[in-house]
Amino acid sequence: MSTQSLIPSSLSRRAFLRRSAMATAAVAAGPTLLSACGSSPAAGGGGGEGAMTFLSLLPLETLSMSPELLAVAGGHFAKHGVEVELQAVKGSPQAMQTLLSGVGPVSRIGQIDVMTAVAESKQPIVNIGTLSRGSSLRIVYSKNDPLEKPEDFVGKTIGVPSEGGTSSKVVSLVLANAGLDPAKTQQQVTGLTPGTFTLVQQGRIAGYAVSIDTANIVQSQHDDAGVFDPGTVVKADTQVYVSTREVMKNNPEALKGFMAGIHDALAAYVADENFDKTLATLREKYSFATLDDDTIARKSLGEMREIWTGGDPDQPLLVTDESAWLAGYEELTKAGIAKPGGDATSWFDNSMLPESQA
Numbered sequence: 504m505s506t507q508s509l510i511p512s513s514l515s516r517r518a519f520l521r522r523s524a525m526a527t528a529a530v531a532a533g534p535t536l537l538s539a540c541g542s543s544p545a546a547g548g549g550g551g552e553g554a555m556t557f558l559s560l561l562p563l564e565t566l567s568m569s570p571e572l573l574a575v576a577g578g579h580f581a582k583h584g585v586e587v588e589l590q591a592v593k594g595s596p597q598a599m600q601t602l603l604s605g606v607g608p609v610s611r612i613g614q615i616d617v618m619t620a621v622a623e624s625k626q627p628i629v630n631i632g633t634l635s636r637g638s639s640l641r642i643v644y645s646k647n648d649p650l651e652k653p654e655d656f657v658g659k660t661i662g663v664p665s666e667g668g669t670s671s672k673v674v675s676l677v678l679a680n681a682g683l684d685p686a687k688t689q690q691q692v693t694g695l696t697p698g699t700f701t702l703v704q705q706g707r708i709a710g711y712a713v714s715i716d717t718a719n720i721v722q723s724q725h726d727d728a729g730v731f732d733p734g735t736v737v738k739a740d741t742q743v744y745v746s747t748r749e750v751m752k753n754n755p756e757a758l759k760g761f762m763a764g765i766h767d768a769l770a771a772y773v774a775d776e777n778f779d780k781t782l783a784t785l786r787e788k789y790s791f792a793t794l795d796d797d798t799i800a801r802k803s804l805g806e807m808r809e810i811w812t813g814g815d816p817d818q819p820l821l822v823t824d825e826s827a828w829l830a831g832y833e834e835l836t837k838a839g840i841a842k843p844g845g846d847a848t849s850w851f852d853n854s855m856l857p858e859s860q861a
Contacts, residue, residue, distance in 0.1 A: 662693030662711030
């Protein structure tokens with residue numbers, strides 16, 4: 504499979520927190536930094552005082568970042584005594600590298616990337632909470648040349664945001680799960696924006712991978728736009744929060760505070776049926792295209808909420824289900840994407856979640 508570019512590449516607890524605060528200088532990646540002011544831990548809160556950096560493989564101006572954005576804007580991190588700085592990095596490979604360097608203590612990446620990295624090179628990365636229980640990725644295509652099933656991808660060129668990242672692996676897995684050779688589908692690095700759809704209309708690519716909110720805005724702008732959900736074919740394309748074993752051992756309070764803040768933000772989305780309150784809170788602090796468009800924002804958050812809850816809002820948020828986790832690993836090993844023989848049960852740990860959820 505060739506990957507060609509269509510666009511240019513654009514401790515002690517105190518020591519731990521100090522290293523986290525240095526992430527901005529150490530990561531030559533992020534276009535924007537977003538931060539929340541922390542406070543002393545609330546009574547019964549699971550966090551600790553101090554600053555920490557969240558490494559985002561996604562651009563910050565997307566509703567795919569809505570759990571973290573609301574945890575900042577709604578004061579959910581501060582409630583649990585952590586001051587969180589959101590730092591964008593260039594895709595999942597750099598997110599993992601930066602995490603392992605000790606610069607940032609927590610990130611959110613795909614289950615696929617966790618399992619391939621740990622199975623192959625025994626990286627000390629641990630899933631500390633599962634955000635999505637389905638795919639948060641969408642493949643946008645033109646109805647004039649539809650991508651409605653895996654067979655439609657054969658012989659086509661699909662745009663992905665980075666070489667070797669989650670999106671690239673998901674495209675390969677869509678084909679492999681259908682018994683098709685992933686090498687028969689070319690991948691090219693493209694942008695993530697709605698404007699990239701012009702490459703589809705020009706026939707330069709058959710489709711490209713985007714977030715849910717970007718897919719919705721493309722469809723609102725182009726009558727000929729269609730969307731393929733990889734989750735209809737792929738089991739392992741979930742998103743998980745990850746840290747390292749060192750951080751979990753030496754600074755569990757910080758991670759617990761972070762995860763408690765994320766849990767409270769998700770619970771707020773679940774409780775807010777029409778998203779009136781949560782959207783108002785987000786818009787007080789942030790402004791970007793899909794957030795500012797009321798129709799797109801509500802539709803996107805509704806789809807994301809369905810994925811966060813697995814369609815059942817009564818199920819505990821963020822808890823990693825062992826059977827689903829292992830099924831994802833089996834899928835990846837069968838497709839030849841992850842090395843077999845690993846102990847996948849040791850690659851996740853629910854103990855950093857709020858006690859009522861773990």
